[in-house]
Amino acid sequence: MKKKICILLMLCTVLAGCTEKTDEAVKTEVNKEPAVQTEVIYETPTADTENDLISDDQAITAIKNYCHISNPDLENIEKEGEYPVYWEVQSSDENEIVVLFRSYTGAQIRYYIDPVSGDTYVTEFVPGITSEEEKTDEELNVKDYME
Numbered sequence: 001m002k003k004k005i006c007i008l009l010m011l012c013t014v015l016a017g018c019t020e021k022t023d024e025a026v027k028t029e030v031n032k033e034p035a036v037q038t039e040v041i042y043e044t045p046t047a048d049t050e051n052d053l054i055s056d057d058q059a060i061t062a063i064k065n066y067c068h069i070s071n072p073d074l075e076n077i078e079k080e081g082e083y084p085v086y087w088e089v090q091s092s093d094e095n096e097i098v099v100l101f102r103s104y105t106g107a108q109i110r111y112y113i114d115p116v117s118g119d120t121y122v123t124e125f126v127p128g129i130t131s132e133e134e135k136t137d138e139e140l141n142v143k144d145y146m147e
Contacts, residue, residue: 054115054142056089059097062118062142063087063111067101069145077104108133111142118143 054062064087068074078085083104090098090110097113108125110133122138124130 052116053094054097054113054118054146056092056097058146059092059099059111059113059115059142060087060089061147062145063099063101063113065145065147066140066142074104113142117141118146 067087074085077083084102085104086102088100088102090100092098092115094115097115099111099113101109101111103109106126106128108127110123110125111120112123113120118141120140120142122136122140123133124136125133
């Protein structure tokens, strides 16, 4: 009798493992497609095209925006026209754009811009006060101030 119960238990265990697949399991198996391995190629952006470089107009606009944010009164000073204020590109090539800002105080502030990265350092020259252009501690990225 023990032998029959043992065989019956083993048979139940085997049959439990052999149950029919559910509809969901069948659908999953049918929809399986062989895995295709594709190679993803990531290209490093380069500055070989003109579109990647900051233009002179973009540089002036960004520096104007930066100056207005740094000195909120500047816009009113410009509008009043009592003191000369202007921005101009002093030099420009594929390695550097130099934007001169002539402040209402008479200071000549130059922004040396890397046209690829946008990294910028600042110098200041005040005629009659400083003997030469001096680098300041001010640094920025003009891309943060482009429209």
